[in-house]
Amino acid sequence: MPEAARQAAFKCIMDLLGAALAGVNEKAVVATRRMAVSMMGQGSVPVWFSDAKTTPAGAAWANSAAASILDIDDGNRLARGHPGAAIIPTAFAIGQETGASLERIIAAIVIGYEVGVTIAAARLVYGNTGTWSSYAVVATAAALRGTGADVVEHALAIAGESAPNQLFASAASQVPPPEGSDVKEGIPWSVVTGLMALGLAEGGHTGPRNILDSVNHYRFAEDLNFGGELHICRTYLKLYACCRHVHAPLDALLATMGAHGIKGADIDAIEVDAYAGALRISNKVDPENLTDIQYSIPYCLGLVALAGREMLLPLTVEALGRDDVRKLAAKVTLRQCEEFNASFPAQTLAKVAIIANGQRFVSGVTAPKGEASDPLTWQETRAKFKDVSRWVATEVTSDALLDAIEKMRDGSMDELTSQLSGLDLTSVNDAGRAAGSKGVLR
Structure with missing residues (x-):
C-alpha cells in the first residue's frame, strides 16, 4: 500500500471505532446484536465492546450497525455515501477468521474503498449506501481470503443484484416522505448481503457477471484511477452526528454566530442557501425520532444555536421534543442555489444568513469541516473519538483504546484485538451517563 493510503486507513479505523463505541447501546444496535448471535450462531469473532462472540458474518453485521447508527461515520464525496461502516467491520471480522496480518487487513480495507467508491460513482441513479456497499464488502473479504478472480466476478454480481434496494428511502421525493427509521441507509444489511454473496459464489452459485456493463445503470469513468489518488485518501470525516448535507449550514451558522457574538435566543430567522441534494432530505421541523433529526437542517440549526454543537456529538434523546428548538427551526428558510448545485457532489457548499436584533448577518460560502x-x-480525530464516546466510555477506557490504536499504527494489532474482545460496555445506560466522563468538546 502507498504510505498515504495506509495512514488514511489507520485514521478511518480510529474514526469508525469511535462511532461504533458511541452507538453500541442504541436500541437498534442491541436488537441487531441479539439477532446476529441468535441467527448467525456462536463463534469466535468478537462483537465490539460487548461480551458477545459470533460468526464472522454476525460480528461484521452487529459492528456495522453500531458504527452507522448515529450517522457519525466517514463518507466519500464521489460515492455520495459511507463506505467505512461496511468495509472496516468486514475487514476486522474476516481478518480474524483468516488469521490475516495487520498489513493484509489494511490492504483489504484500501481495496474495499477503491472498489466500492468506484462502483458507487459509476451509478446513473442515486442510491443510499446499502445499494452499493455490498460490492465493497465482497472486495474486502475476497482480498483477505485470497479468492480467485472467477469467483469474485460472480460474488460481485450476486451482491449487486441482492443488495438492499432502498427504493423508498433513496428516491428524491416521496409522497408520503419516508419516516425516520433505523433502517436508514441499509449499511449493516449490505454487509450480510456481501458476505453471503461471496460465500455463495465460493460454493458455485452464479450471478449476472455483466451487471456492471449495463449502460442503463452504470457509466464508468475512462480513468478508474480518478487522477491517481486512492479513494480512501479522499474520504471525509464528520464532526456532527447528522447527514453530511447538514454540516455546511451548521459550520456557517456557528462561524457567523461566533464572529458577531450572536446568541441563539437573539435569532429571529435563519436563511440557508444550499444545493438541491440538501433540500431533498426530510428537513422536518418537528422530528419524531433521532433519525428525523439527523436528516433535518432546520432542527439541527435550531438545536446547535440554542444548546451548542455538543448536542450533535453525539446525538441523544435529550435533543428530541424541545419546544424552543422547534420554534427556531420553524423560522429557518431553505433555498436552492444554482452555483452550489453546479459544484455538487464534488463539494457540499452552503451559505447562511442570520436575522437577529434587527440586523442581517451573512456567512461566507462554507464547506463542511473534515473534507x-x-x-x-x-x-x-483522536479528540473526536473521545468526544463522541464520552457517554459510553470513561476517560481511562477511551485512552486505553486510543493507545491500542496508536500501537496498531506502529505495527502491532494485538492490544487492539484484546481491547475489542475484552471490553463490555453494554451495561452503560442513560443513568450512567451523568456519572461518566463528559469530556471537553474541542
Missing part, C-alpha cells in the same frame, strides 16, 4: 481537501489531523 478530504482539508482533512482532520490525527490529533483532531
